Amino acid sequence: EDQVTQSPEALRLQEGESSSLNCSYTVSGLRGLFWYRQDPGKGPEFLFTLYSAGEEKEKERLKATLTKKESFLHITAPKPEDSATYLCAVRPFGNEKLTFGTGTRLTIIP
Amino acid sequence: DTEVTQTPKHLVMGMTNKKSLKCEQHMGHRAMYWYKQKAKKPPELMFVYSYEKLSINESVPSRFSPECPNSSLLNLHLHALQPEDSALYLCASSHTPGQGAKNIQYFGAGTRLSVL
Numbered sequence: 001e002d003q004v005t006q007s008p009e010a011l012r013l014q015e016g017e018s019s020s021l022n023c024s025y026t027v028s029g030l031r032g033l034f035w036y037r038q039d040p041g042k043g044p045e046f047l048f049t050l051y052s053a054g055e056e057k058e059k060e061r062l063k064a065t066l067t068k069k070e071s072f073l074h075i076t077a078p079k080p081e082d083s084a085t086y087l088c089a090v091r092p093f094g095n096e097k098l099t100f101g102t103g104t105r106l107t108i109i110p
Numbered sequence: 111d112t113e114v115t116q117t118p119k120h121l122v123m124g125m126t127n128k129k130s131l132k133c134e135q136h137m138g139h140r141a142m143y144w145y146k147q148k149a150k151k152p153p154e155l156m157f158v159y160s161y162e163k164l165s166i167n168e169s170v171p172s173r174f175s176p177e178c179p180n181s182s183l184l185n186l187h188l189h190a191l192q193p194e195d196s197a198l199y200l201c202a203s204s205h206t207p208g209q210g211a212k213n214i215q216y217f218g219a220g221t222r223l224s225v226l
Contacts (some may be wrong), residue, residue, distance in 0.1 A: 041220070043220045089152075
């Protein structure tokens with residue numbers, strides 16, 4: 001069974017304090033790993049998809065990386081507007097189903 | 111444009127009511143999804159439609175009835191719900207089923223459902 005574990009569960013950072021969020025996964029055959037951002041009461045907003053180990057993607061203050069067992073979402077010099085829940089999800093080969101982790105609630109303090 | 115539109119934004123219903131949730135996309139996507147999300151939990155897949163046909167039903171109770179009238183529209187019909195069905199219901203769409211990892215799911219803002 002596919003499993004996704006995210007850590008930490010919650011993270012509070014001062015504005016400008018860089019850090020990383022972790023997503024560990026087990027999947028029968030990884031077709032893609034996805035990062036989403038979700039604000040309270042809203043739907044998940046797509047950030048990145050990673051396909052193979054060694055791949056990296058960047059968008060503004062966010063950078064996602066992928067190994068064979070985990071993915072990291074690095075946030076550099078965060079701002080209060082980066083506060084949200086960050087969700088990681090995997091999709092195996094031959095399946096349209098996404099398996100989500102429980103997310104990391106990130107709070108950036110001004 | 112990656113917009114998925116869900117209506118209504120909020121819905122309150124009694125256990126004997128019948129109501130429907132609506133989802134619309136005009137991106138030419140041929141896969142559409144319903145998810146249920148409880149507070150502080152990840153989205154849970156309920157149904158998948160591929161090319162307007164139901165392809166995945168995650169053992170959802172029959173009081174939830176999905177419908178895909180055309181490639182742009184997805185409905186979720188609700189009947190005789192229980193208070194524990196209160197949740198955020200999310201719709202998503204993706205380009206083409208089976209097109210691998212590039213088949214990114216884009217989500218709507220959701221319908222907040224309260225069952226009294």
